[in-house]
Every structure is written in structure tokens, then in C-alpha cells.
Amino acid sequence: MNRKAPNRRTRAKQKRLSADDRRSEFVTKATELFAEEGFAGGTRALARKLGVTQPLLYRYFPSKDDLIKEVYRKVYLEPLEIGWEKLLSDRSRPLRVRLQEFYEIYTDAIFTRKWLRIYLYSGLKGLDINRWYVGMVKDKILTRILRECRHEAGLAVQSRPSAAELELAWVFHGGIFYYGVRKYIYDAPVLEDKAQMISDALDIFLAGFEKIAENSADRRRVPIKVIG
Amino acid sequence: MNRKAPNRRTRAKQKRLSADDRRSEFVTKATELFAEEGFAGGTRALARKLGVTQPLLYRYFPSKDDLIKEVYRKVYLEPLEIGWEKLLSDRSRPLRVRLQEFYEIYTDAIFTRKWLRIYLYSGLKGLDINRWYVGMVKDKILTRILRECRHEAGLAVQSRPSAAELELAWVFHGGIFYYGVRKYIYDAPVLEDKAQMISDALDIFLAGFEKIAENSADRRRVPIKVIG
DNA sequence: ATCTCCGGTGATCACTCGATAAACTGATCC
DNA sequence: GGATCAGTTTATCGAGTGATCACCGGAGAT
Numbered sequence: 077m078n079r080k081a082p083n084r085r086t087r088a089k090q091k092r093l094s095a096d097d098r099r100s101e102f103v104t105k106a107t108e109l110f111a112e113e114g115f116a117g118g119t120r121a122l123a124r125k126l127g128v129t130q131p132l133l134y135r136y137f138p139s140k141d142d143l144i145k146e147v148y149r150k151v152y153l154e155p156l157e158i159g160w161e162k163l164l165s166d167r168s169r170p171l172r173v174r175l176q177e178f179y180e181i182y183t184d185a186i187f188t189r190k191w192l193r194i195y196l197y198s199g200l201k202g203l204d205i206n207r208w209y210v211g212m213v214k215d216k217i218l219t220r221i222l223r224e225c226r227h228e229a230g231l232a233v234q235s236r237p238s239a240a241e242l243e244l245a246w247v248f249h250g251g252i253f254y255y256g257v258r259k260y261i262y263d264a265p266v267l268e269d270k271a272q273m274i275s276d277a278l279d280i281f282l283a284g285f286e287k288i289a290e291n292s293a294d295r296r297r298v299p300i301k302v303i304g
Numbered sequence: 305m306n307r308k309a310p311n312r313r314t315r316a317k318q319k320r321l322s323a324d325d326r327r328s329e330f331v332t333k334a335t336e337l338f339a340e341e342g343f344a345g346g347t348r349a350l351a352r353k354l355g356v357t358q359p360l361l362y363r364y365f366p367s368k369d370d371l372i373k374e375v376y377r378k379v380y381l382e383p384l385e386i387g388w389e390k391l392l393s394d395r396s397r398p399l400r401v402r403l404q405e406f407y408e409i410y411t412d413a414i415f416t417r418k419w420l421r422i423y424l425y426s427g428l429k430g431l432d433i434n435r436w437y438v439g440m441v442k443d444k445i446l447t448r449i450l451r452e453c454r455h456e457a458g459l460a461v462q463s464r465p466s467a468a469e470l471e472l473a474w475v476f477h478g479g480i481f482y483y484g485v486r487k488y489i490y491d492a493p494v495l496e497d498k499a500q501m502i503s504d505a506l507d508i509f510l511a512g513f514e515k516i517a518e519n520s521a522d523r524r525r526v527p528i529k530v531i532g
Numbered sequence: 533a534t535c536t537c538c539g540g541t542g543a544t545c546a547c548t549c550g551a552t553a554a555a556c557t558g559a560t561c562c
Numbered sequence: 563g564g565a566t567c568a569g570t571t572t573a574t575c576g577a578g579t580g581a582t583c584a585c586c587g588g589a590g591a592t
Binding site: 114116193197200202207211239243244246247250251252254255257261264266281285 | 342344421424425427428430434435438439467468470471472474475476477478479480481482483485486489490491492494495500501504505507508509511512513515
């Protein structure tokens with residue numbers, strides 16, 4: 077890359093990175109390794125990916141578990157950098173458009189082989205961070221979506237959605253999520269146009285929302301407003 | 305249990321089972337073990353669950369991998385014993401009722417901690433049997449559902465559904481599937497009434513089906529239909 | 533009673549795993 | 563140029579893995 081030392085011998089492996097660089101390189105490559113092999117992936121295989129020896133890992137992490145925790149942190153916090161609060165709640169734009177854009181961006185972030193596999197592996201281990209993430213999806217995404225849907229439909233906006241409504245949103249959300257699982261975990265053929273898949277799923281969800289909402293609530297209601 | 309030998313000393317471990325019994329006991333307990341620990345679960349832990357010693361496993365299976373294959377076979381074939389062909393295609397009953405009953409029975413079969421975990425673990429390994437199962441769901445369930453939906457809607461029934469329609473069915477199916485994942489893998493709180501979840505998901509799917517079906521022909525976007 | 537068959541055990545091998553301690557090496561400071 | 567510090571390696575440990583072998587012992591057949 078950079079040839080700041082032109083007379084330097086070309087070494088197959090450049091060693092002696094700075095501590096911070098080496099540490100983050102461990103995390104990066106560990107994410108790749110664990111995504112493929114699961115957390116049973118060995119520390120020696122990891123070191124081989126870096127071109128270093130295995131004990132070096134323990135200069136940077138007290139144990140393999142600590143490395144794994146670091147991988148969790150990185151993976152689980154990655155999709156949070158989107159800033160969906162304002163995206164979902166910006167009522168100056170049509171709800172349909174907001175939802176479409178949100179899910180396109182959100183799935184761009186999490187529909188990678190790496191992310192999905194780490195997520196499922198950690199989910200199977202039943203870790204707290206996984207439950208935390210699920211709770212965050214519920215509070216920060218689904219609850220917000222439901223609130224906007226109720227507002228759009230002219231229904232009373234309650235602070236917390238009913239269990240049935242929430243389940244409705246979960247099934248919708250899970251259906252989209254499972255698209256990524258089929259594509260990147262199962263390697264199964266899917267509809268290539270992800271945006272259309274989201275659009276179709278949204279059509280169905282929005283069309284059916286009121287129908288369920290009126291059953292769960294006591295109120296009768298007004299027809300859905302037409303999108304622009 | 306049975307006291308056919310009343311004078312026999314009560315032994316904590318009754319040994320010497322018949323070959324067939326022992327073999328199937330290995331598969332059963334291995335399924336439980338692998339569901340919890342993943343396929344990294346050890347042969348010694350398995351033997352402990354049976355109350356026997358570890359080398360005994362190799363009397364019945366040439367290798368651990370062969371045991372695992374047997375576990376796959378059992379788990380993947382389990383939900384197939386339902387016989388959904390006639391259930392889904394019996395046009396003497398309303399489609400809505402057929403779908404509701406099918407998904408209640410189907411999810412009764414696969415929504416167990418054991419089944420879902422083995423399924424996800426094997427899916428992460430990318431085995432052929434997993435792709436086979438996904439293909440079977442597509443051909444035997446989703447394609448059949450779509451055919452019945454088109455018939456119900458008075459649309460031409462084609463032999464193979466369009467990619468967009470199929471994706472629609474997948475998102476619907478995946479949404480229901482993900483309910484099981486949330487409940488039994490993530491141990492997350494879900495709507496307890498599974499039948500209502502299915503019913504709500506069906507309402508949405510059926511309400512939105514026609515709309516997508518007609519859009520897949522020509523891509524014109526039309527306002528959302530008002531529900532009754 | 534004795535023989536024979538076969539389910540089951542004890543001992544062990546080669547290997548891999550995560551982890552530790554000590555030695556090595558290259559860059560930086562005085 | 564020598565001391566020093568930090569990044570890296572070599573050697574190794576103890577525990578655990580899948581797998582193999584010779585052997586044991588109880589139940590049924592003769």
C-alpha cells in the first residue's frame with residue numbers, strides 16, 4: 077500500500093503492528109472466523125488468519141471468551157449506527173416511504189453473511205446480549221412503527237402497544253428478517269430484488285394492520301388513508 | 305417400572321438393552337444433547353446421559369458423524385408425518401380454515417426447543433439436507449398455498465408461482481417461523497396464543513395477496529384497498 | 533452345567549484445545 | 563551505541579476430544 081520505506085525489503089508478513097491496530101485486527105478476523113466456524117473456531121486458526129502465532133492473542137485478550145465478547149459488542153452495535161429514530165418518526169414524510177427506506181437501510185446493515193451468522197450463533201447460546209437486542213428491536217423499531225401506524229390510521233396512540241399488535245409487527249419484521257436467513261444462511265434462492273420484497277411485505281402489513289387493530293381494541297374505525 | 309424379577313436387586317442402571325433399543329436411545333439422547341450444546345457436544349457427555357460408557361457408542365455408529373446424520377434424518381423427517389397434501393388441497397373446506405388448521409398442526413410439530421435448535425444448527429453448517437428441507441417447504445407447502453389462493457381469488461392457476469408471489473409466501477411463512485425462533489431460541493416473550501398469532505398473520509396475508517398478485521403482472525402501484 | 537454370543541467396560545492412543553512462561557527482536561530514547 | 567520497552571515467538575502444560583483394542587460377564591441355547 078504505502079511505500080514510505082522504499083528500500084525496505086518486501087516481507088511476506090509485515091509484523092509488529094501497533095497495539096491498537098493488532099487488537100482491532102484480532103476482533104475483525106475473529107468475527108469472520110466465528111461467523112463461518114461458530115464460536116468453536118480455534119485460536120490457532122484465528123492466528124493463522126492474521127499471520128501470527130497463537131499465544132499472541134493472549135497479549136490482547138485475557139481469554140478467548142473476552143475476545144468473543146468483543147466480537148458480540150462490535151456486531152450487535154453495528155446496525156445501531158443508522159439512527160432510525162428520526163427516520164421512522166419524521167411525520168413530514170409519508171409513513172409508507174419512511175418504512176420502505178428504513179427497512180432498506182436496516183437490511184443493508186444486517187443482511188450480510190457475517191452479521192446474520194454471528195447473530196444466530198450467539199442467539200443459540202442464549203446470551204443476555206441477544207435478549208437485549210431483541211428487546212431493543214421491540215422498543216426502538218416495532219413499537220415506533222406501531223405508533224406511527226396507529227397515528228396514520230387515526231387510532232388513539234397508546235404508549236405501549238397491545239400484545240396482539242406487537243405480535244403482528246413481530247411477524248412482519250420476522251418475515252423480512254427470515255429473507256436474510258434464507259439468502260445468507262441457507263444459501264437458498266430468493267427474490268433478488270430486496271426492495272421489492274420489502275415493498276410487498278409492507279403492502280401486506282399496512283393493508284392488514286387496521287383489521288387486526290380493530291379486533292384488539294374496542295373502537296371502531298375509519299378507512300385507511302391512501303398513500304401518495 | 306415392571307417388576308418381573310421381584311427378588312432381583314434394584315440396580316440404579318439397568319444395562320444390557322437390545323441392540324435396537326440401545327441404538328434408538330442413542331439417537332434420542334443425542335438429539336437432546338446436540339439441541340442444547342450444538343454438534344460440538346461430546347460423546348462422553350452423551351454416554352453419561354445414557355448411563356453407559358463412551359466406547360459403547362461405537363458399537364452402534366461407526367463415527368460421531370454417522371450419529372449426527374441419524375439425528376438429522378430423524379429431526380427433518382419428523383414434521384413430514386403430518387400429511388399436509390390433502391389438508392391444504394381439500395377444497396371442500398374454506399381456504400382460511402385449511403390454512404389455519406395446517407399452520408396450527410405444522411407449528412405444533414416444529415415449534416419445540418429441540419427441533420428448532422437442531423434445525424438452526426444444521427442450517428448454519430450449510431448441509432444439503434437443510435437445502436432439501438427448504439426446497440420441500442417451497443414445493444409442498446408454499447406452492448400449494450399459492451395455488452389455492454389463486455384459485456380462491458379467481459386468478460389463473462399456473463403450475464409454478466412467480467418469483468414475487470413465492471417471496472410473498474416465504475415472508476408470510478418466515479414470519480410465522482420466526483415466532484418459534486423468538487419463543488424457543490431467544491426465550492423472548494411472545495403472544496402466548498399461538499392460534500391467534502396464526503390467525504392474525506393469515507388475515508394479513510390473505511388480505512394482501514390479491515393486491516400483490518395483480519401488481520406482479522404489471523408493476524403499477526395502486527392505493528391500498530380499504531378493508532371492510 | 534457348559535458353551536457361546538453379544539452388549540458393555542477399562543485402558544489407552546493420537547490429536548486438538550485454551551492458556552502460560554520465558555526467550556527473542558525490532559524500534560525508540562538518551 | 564547501549565538501555566529499555568513492547569510486540570512476537572518458541573516450547574510446553576493439562577484437560578478434553580474422537581476413536582480403537584482387548585477383555586469381561588450375563589442370558590439363552592444345547
